[in-house]
Amino acid sequence: MPAPAVLWLVAGLLGAPMASAVHDTTTAAPDAVRDAVRDSVPGQQPPVFDASRFDSLTAVGLRVLLDSATAEGIPTGPLINRALEGAARRVPGARILQVVRAHAVALVQAREALGPGTPVMELDAGATALRAGVDSRSLVAIRGTRAAGAAMIPIVVLTDIVQRGIPAVTARDAVTTIARQPASDDLLKGLQLTVARNAVRGPGMAADALARYLRGTVNGVLPSSAPATTDRKPIRPPVP
Amino acid sequence: MADRDPLPLVPAEADDPALVARLTALYAATPLPPEGQAEQCARAVLARAMHQPVRAADGVPRIRWWWGAAAAAILVLGVRITTTRDRTGVPAPATATPELAGTVTPTRAGLRFEIQLPDAAQQVALVGDFNGWSASATPMVRRGPQGGWAAEIPLTPGRHEYAFVVDGRRWVIDPLAPQVPDAGFGPSNAVVVEGGSE
Numbered sequence: 001m002p003a004p005a006v007l008w009l010v011a012g013l014l015g016a017p018m019a020s021a022v023h024d025t026t027t028a029a030p031d032a033v034r035d036a037v038r039d040s041v042p043g044q045q046p047p048v049f050d051a052s053r054f055d056s057l058t059a060v061g062l063r064v065l066l067d068s069a070t071a072e073g074i075p076t077g078p079l080i081n082r083a084l085e086g087a088a089r090r091v092p093g094a095r096i097l098q099v100v101r102a103h104a105v106a107l108v109q110a111r112e113a114l115g116p117g118t119p120v121m122e123l124d125a126g127a128t129a130l131r132a133g134v135d136s137r138s139l140v141a142i143r144g145t146r147a148a149g150a151a152m153i154p155i156v157v158l159t160d161i162v163q164r165g166i167p168a169v170t171a172r173d174a175v176t177t178i179a180r181q182p183a184s185d186d187l188l189k190g191l192q193l194t195v196a197r198n199a200v201r202g203p204g205m206a207a208d209a210l211a212r213y214l215r216g217t218v219n220g221v222l223p224s225s226a227p228a229t230t231d232r233k234p235i236r237p238p239v240p
Numbered sequence: 241m242a243d244r245d246p247l248p249l250v251p252a253e254a255d256d257p258a259l260v261a262r263l264t265a266l267y268a269a270t271p272l273p274p275e276g277q278a279e280q281c282a283r284a285v286l287a288r289a290m291h292q293p294v295r296a297a298d299g300v301p302r303i304r305w306w307w308g309a310a311a312a313a314i315l316v317l318g319v320r321i322t323t324t325r326d327r328t329g330v331p332a333p334a335t336a337t338p339e340l341a342g343t344v345t346p347t348r349a350g351l352r353f354e355i356q357l358p359d360a361a362q363q364v365a366l367v368g369d370f371n372g373w374s375a376s377a378t379p380m381v382r383r384g385p386q387g388g389w390a391a392e393i394p395l396t397p398g399r400h401e402y403a404f405v406v407d408g409r410r411w412v413i414d415p416l417a418p419q420v421p422d423a424g425f426g427p428s429n430a431v432v433v434e435g436g437s438e
């Protein structure tokens with residue numbers, strides 16, 4: 001039996017209260033001031049699950065997934081965002097369900113790594129980093145350098161440079177080394193831009209640029225896993 | 241001729257002493273060559289040695305001085321051709337401006353998203369988690385005939401994923417912006433962190 005059919009049956013057994021619960025968690029409005037801010041700033045509005053953007057089977061499956069996430073204490077906003085993105089890209093419903101479920105699992109892992117009290121946006125960034133190939137220990141290391149709510153940029157930069165071909169351990173060492181410095185968000189953004197500019201020439205050039213940037217930024221403090229650089233003079237091999 | 245020391249043509253223990261004596265006498269009676277004949281002979285041997293064939297007697301090619309010069313010339317030409325190809329942009333050097341360039345700059349009203357598209361687009365929209373990924377929510381405005389498009393929206397502090405939708409079907413992002421991996425839907429999205437995290 002295909003997964004959507006199973007979800008359909010589960011949704012039918014659970015009935016309408018589940019759907020209304022999901023709706024309540026995503027559209028609740030605490031006070032008038034917050035409503036006014038939401039009306040004026042689009043980014044402030046929490047994502048609302050709009051079932052009309054999906055076919056009926058996918059919409060029911062998503063409601064089941066969101067309800068399960070609510071029961072687990074997982075924030076539903078990032079999951080709804082993923083689903084809406086899939087609908088905007090005209091992806092088949094089964095694929096949307098698969099991606100949303102994978103993101104929910106990643107959110108759970110990110111919460112375990114980053115700890116309780118982590119803001120939703122930071123959790124979402126952590127889940128995205130895990131999907132990019134960053135391991136949980138890297139998230140724990142970043143949490144060791146920044147408090148909850150202050151680790152957004154390190155996680156975003158780590159995700160980006162790993163995706164551009166920097167080895168995960170090298171990237172983690174570089175990001176945590178810079179993130180330990182006070183007021184280092186701009187330095188981290190500079191690291192991301194440097195790696196991005198050099199990544200078009202290949203991962204080796206990106207790694208070399210990372211090492212150079214780190215040397216120039218942290219006054220000679222190099223992580224132990226820094227890659228070899230090409231600025232060394234070539235050593236002539238011994239004549240046999 | 242008396243001071244000449246004839247060579248021992250035959251060993252001393254030869255059986256026929258008469259023959260030895262006769263040969264020795266004949267050799268001693270041979271007149272010396274003229275003065276210039278030795279020099280002429282030496283010149284002939286030297287000239288022959290200078291025009292030896294490429295292969296030596298054992299089949300191994302002789303090393304010629306101009307082989308090194310030819311190898312050096314080929315090396316220089318190869319390096320020069322490679323350098324010229326790099327200069328034309330294939331592959332693109334790090335300092336080259338990518339064909340697709342975008343910027344996100346903070347303004348008083350929020351964030352200003354700009355993108356430079358190399359090809360002619362009819363309409364461009366900004367989509368992201370701030371507008372429900374709706375291609376009709378935030379259309380971008382053309383900035384001139386050079387392919388520039390811009391949109392300015394208010395955003396709350398935090399992390400936002402976004403992309404540009406060209407002509408309603410093609411999703412593109414700024415290649416230098418922070419990116420997130422493909423979630424399973426297709427091309428990656430870009431990320432902007434408004435307000436910093438410290």
